[in-house]
Each structure stands twice: as C-alpha cells, then as structure tokens.
Amino acid sequence: MIELQLTEEHIALQRTVREFCAGEVAPYIKEWDEKSHFERSVFEKMADLGLMGVCIPEQYGGAGFDYISLGIVCEELEACDTFLRVAMSVHVGLNSLSVFSWGTEEQKQKYLVPQAKGEKLATFGLTEPNAGSDVIGMKSYAKRDGDDWILNGEKMWISLGDVADHFLFFCWTDAEKQKNRDHSGISCFIVERTMAGFSSGTRSTANSASRRATPVIFHYRM
Ligand SMILES: Cc1cc2nc3c(=O)[nH]c(=O)nc-3n(C[C@H](O)[C@H](O)[C@H](O)COP(=O)(O)OP(=O)(O)OC[C@H]3O[C@@H](n4cnc5c(N)ncnc54)[C@H](O)[C@@H]3O)c2cc1C
Structure with a gap:
C-alpha cells in the first residue's frame, strides 16, 4: 500500500x-x-x-x-x-x-x-488519425529488411511532436496478428528526429494553448 x-x-x-x-x-x-x-x-x-x-x-x-x-x-x-x-x-x-x-x-x-x-526531449507516438482509444486501428507498420527495420506510419496528437528529439513509435510488426486484431503483434521502436525519413508538422487549431501543447503529426517513411 x-x-x-x-x-x-x-x-x-x-x-x-x-x-x-x-x-x-x-x-x-x-x-x-x-x-x-x-x-x-x-x-x-x-x-x-x-x-x-x-x-x-x-x-x-x-x-x-x-x-x-x-x-x-x-x-x-x-x-x-x-x-x-x-x-x-x-x-x-x-x-x-x-x-x-x-x-x-x-x-x-x-x-x-x-x-x-x-x-x-522525448515523447510517445501511439495515436493516429484513425486510432485513439482503440489502438488496434493503427495503420503504422514496420518490416524487416535484412538487418534493418523499415518503418512506415503517421501519428497525430503527439505532445512535443514538433520539438522532441526522441520518439517511441508504436506500429504493427506482424500482419497476420493485425488481421486477427491481436495486440501482441504491435511493437515499439525508438525513433530519433534526425533519422532519415522523419518529418513533423504542427496543425493550427482554434486554441493557442493547445497548439503550443500538442496537435502535431509526424510522418516516418523510409
Ligand atoms: C493534450 C493531449 C495530449 C496528447 N498527447 C499524446 C501523445 O503524446 N502521444 C499519443 O500517442 N497520443 C496523445 N494524445 C492523444 C490521446 O491519447 C488520444 O486523444 C486518446 O487516446 C483518445 O483518442 P481519440 O482522441 O481518437 O478519441 P476516441 O478514441 O475516438 O474516443 C472518442 C470518445 O469515444 C469513447 N470511446 C472510445 N472507444 C470506446 C468504446 N470502445 N466504447 C465506448 N466508448 C468509447 C471515448 O471514451 C471518447 O469519449 C494526446 C491528446 C491530447 C488531448
């Protein structure tokens, strides 16, 4: 206790x-x-x-x-x-x-x-345009390419998304499990802002305090 x-x-x-x-x-x-x-x-x-x-x-x-x-x-x-x-x-x-x-x-x-x-500065990239509470709906995925992983995806509502140096990036690594809506097919990668293929941007919103806080999309395509 x-x-x-x-x-x-x-x-x-x-x-x-x-x-x-x-x-x-x-x-x-x-x-x-x-x-x-x-x-x-x-x-x-x-x-x-x-x-x-x-x-x-x-x-x-x-x-x-x-x-x-x-x-x-x-x-x-x-x-x-x-x-x-x-x-x-x-x-x-x-x-x-x-x-x-x-x-x-x-x-x-x-x-x-x-x-x-x-x-x-670090943040957490889980939410996507079509996946909030129900993370099973996420579309981001990663595929093996020899010794590398190729990550593809788009996140939104990421706090500090436009300024953070490090991100946790959640995505599917098992297409079969994705089809079966099995959470255990989701993995997490550490992504650095400086990695090739990363981009982020801020969407304007009605409220300046929330604009300063969060509504950021970032893309990771390689
Ligand atoms: C200030 C702020 C900071 C954020 N920072 C981050 C961040 O750093 N990283 C990140 O990954 N995300 C972040 N988010 C996103 C946040 O985690 C999502 O907004 C949250 O997961 C809800 O997702 P959604 O907005 O898509 O709403 P939805 O999931 O679409 O939910 C909408 C409504 O439906 C209800 N609902 C959902 N599913 C069900 C169900 N099965 N049964 C009944 N009701 C349901 C919910 O309770 C809610 O009222 C941030 C959001 C905000 C507002």
Whole structure:
C-alpha cells in the first residue's frame, strides 16, 4: 500500500516547483500562448532542478525520487500551465519510464540518461488519425529488411511532436496478428528526429494553448 503522507522531501520539492512556476512560467504564459511560442529554456531550467528525470534512478541520470514526487511535480505544473504538465508527463511518464522499464541497457544509456538529465526531449507516438482509444486501428507498420527495420506510419496528437528529439513509435510488426486484431503483434521502436525519413508538422487549431501543447503529426517513411 502506498503511504500518501507527504515527507519533508516531498514538501520541499512541492515548494521548489511552485516557486519555479511562479517565477519562470506564470509571468510569460500569456505571451507564449499568444505567439504560439515554444520556450525550450523552460525545460533547461526544469532540468537544472532535476525535474526532467524526477523519478528516474540516479544511475540513469535522474533525481531518484519516488512516484509520489512525479505526482507532486505534475500537480504543481498543472496548476500553472497545462502544457508544461502534459510535456512533463509525456517526457518522464510515457517515454522515459517505458525505456527504463522495458529498454535494454544499451538503450537506457543512449536514450534514457540524456532524457533524465533534460539534455534531450522525448515523447510517445501511439495515436493516429484513425486510432485513439482503440489502438488496434493503427495503420503504422514496420518490416524487416535484412538487418534493418523499415518503418512506415503517421501519428497525430503527439505532445512535443514538433520539438522532441526522441520518439517511441508504436506500429504493427506482424500482419497476420493485425488481421486477427491481436495486440501482441504491435511493437515499439525508438525513433530519433534526425533519422532519415522523419518529418513533423504542427496543425493550427482554434486554441493557442493547445497548439503550443500538442496537435502535431509526424510522418516516418523510409
Ligand atoms: C493534450 C493531449 C495530449 C496528447 N498527447 C499524446 C501523445 O503524446 N502521444 C499519443 O500517442 N497520443 C496523445 N494524445 C492523444 C490521446 O491519447 C488520444 O486523444 C486518446 O487516446 C483518445 O483518442 P481519440 O482522441 O481518437 O478519441 P476516441 O478514441 O475516438 O474516443 C472518442 C470518445 O469515444 C469513447 N470511446 C472510445 N472507444 C470506446 C468504446 N470502445 N466504447 C465506448 N466508448 C468509447 C471515448 O471514451 C471518447 O469519449 C494526446 C491528446 C491530447 C488531448
């Protein structure tokens, strides 16, 4: 059972994030939203505070705090700016914790360590134009080509999609299982923005805060 009583360490973290938001984010949100401006230096400041890898073990470049700490950081960011909370949850929760839980040691050294230190931004590419809650509907696929994998697909609603350095890209790797709607035919690849064939773009929406946050399509064709 999780002990939900906050420790002194939790309370200190809460205060740190609250002060960071009040000083470094709140005064500028209106201007950033109006200009649909992405301010990368905010993430550098969050990295200086250890927030970009708050619950990732220290051996992988993180701050080594617990999952309640992740919750506290999300709560404080959300109270100030939903975009920052979404970005944080996706970078730490969806991407980094997945690599930490299921990545190989080599992948952890190459991707998780710079992510936890905030040197690289990471996101999670699952949703597609025709696949949201029901991920079985995804069309992206990967095929073996000798020692390589050729990835094909299009994702949308990817937080940080236009600025992230690393992506988790979910796609079918077994056509038979896709036909039988069997989830076990879905695999996940780590994709770097700089890999050949990758492109991303932002769609304009009615709301500038959400534009700053998410609606990005990225294509990966090789
Ligand atoms: C701010 C934001 C950030 C996001 N960031 C990311 C990201 O980083 N990476 C990523 O991969 N995706 C991201 N998404 C996409 C998000 O995960 C999807 O929007 C979500 O999975 C829902 O999919 P959908 O929008 O296609 O809605 P749908 O799946 O079409 O659902 C629409 C409605 O139908 C209901 N519904 C769906 N299936 C059923 C069913 N079987 N029975 C009954 N009701 C059902 C749902 O509850 C919902 O009310 C983001 C979305 C937002 C809004």
